[in-house]
């Protein structure tokens with residue numbers, strides 16, 4: 001069964017696509033492949049993960065054994081697939097790629113596992129989306145390097161044990177919380193990827209610019225980095241759009257004014273908020289007085305689907321302290337009012353007090 005990186009994520013479709021969505025767009029993976037760091041040394045940021053992983057791999061190399069199974073978790077676009085590929089290349093081992101949604105039956109997994117050789121690295125992207133029976137087969141494969149393949153159905157079914165050469169499983173997930181405990185426990189090493197600091201994203205943009213042969217100024221790349229929401233995928237995407245702008249409307253060089261003009265044109269503001277993010281905050285503050293208001297109402301007001309508001313816009317707004325999710329609905333924080341250039345309304349009087357009234 002051939003596996004291609006392009007096959008991954010096929011099941012995932014969202015209606016709304018913005019420049020600052022952290023998920024990869026359909027044709028983006030090919031471009032990304034060219035920009036991926038190929039070794040641990042080339043990886044920018046994630047210092048702790050890099051150190052720890054380097055140690056795990058070095059120790060395995062010295063023992064001449066396949067490294068422990070590795071779980072990579074973290075939000076989209078931070079480098080999980082990149083690290084999985086690096087693990088294989090650092091071990092000079094072949095990499096097999098598949099994904100949770102692609103493994104619908106235990107038999108799919110058995111077919112993959114039976115084709116593995118000693119030391120191979122098996123990358124299962126979105127591992128939290130694997131089917132239950134496949135998951136249980138994987139437990140056994142990870143621990144005992146053996147699976148039971150069930151032949152036939154009903155009373156006549158027989159289990160045929162199948163030995164699997166020692167391999168390394170690398171699982172990636174954006175939702176570590178959804179992984180069943182037994183699966184999580186079978187990984188010898190778990191790395192949680194964090195959002196990147198602006199100076200790290202700056203280095204990533206500079207590196208990508210060099211690979212894409214784009215001339216950049218330091219303040220130009222810093223500007224792109226600061227609007228990239230802590231996410232390398234977004235940084236690389238913004239760089240490509242700014243490059244377009246530089247080539248068509250300027251002399252091809254990414255300077256600070258060029259970066260600013262381009263990102264303003266694409267409606268990515270100085271904190272990385274895009275049109276939808278700002279529309280959500282705008283409606284919340286101007287039309288609903290800062291909330292609380294239900295997410296469905298917000299979605300109707302901005303003319304988007306509820307899921308889009310909830311999954312595309314809100315996580316970033318919450319993470320950056322612009323919006324709070326409360327049991328009574330969404331509430332704008334003072335930072336939201338300030339970002340829109342509006343006066344922060346006085347805090348409402350507390351609904352319940354201990355009987356004493358304070359007045360200022």
Ligand SMILES: Nc1ncnc2c1ncn2[C@@H]1O[C@H](COP(=O)(O)OP(=O)(O)OP(=O)(O)O)[C@@H](O)[C@H]1O
Nearest residue numbers: 032035036043044076077078079080081082232233
């Ligand atoms: N530490 C890094 N240094 C340099 N570039 C990076 C780094 N991490 C990620 N990138 C770049 O960001 C892009 C996205 O990374 P990657 O595909 O590995 O993310 P991911 O975590 O697998 O995302 P998803 O959850 O959507 O699968 C890649 O093109 C890669 O070049």
Ligand SMILES: [Mg+2]
Nearest residue numbers: 080081082125
């Ligand atoms: Mg990935």
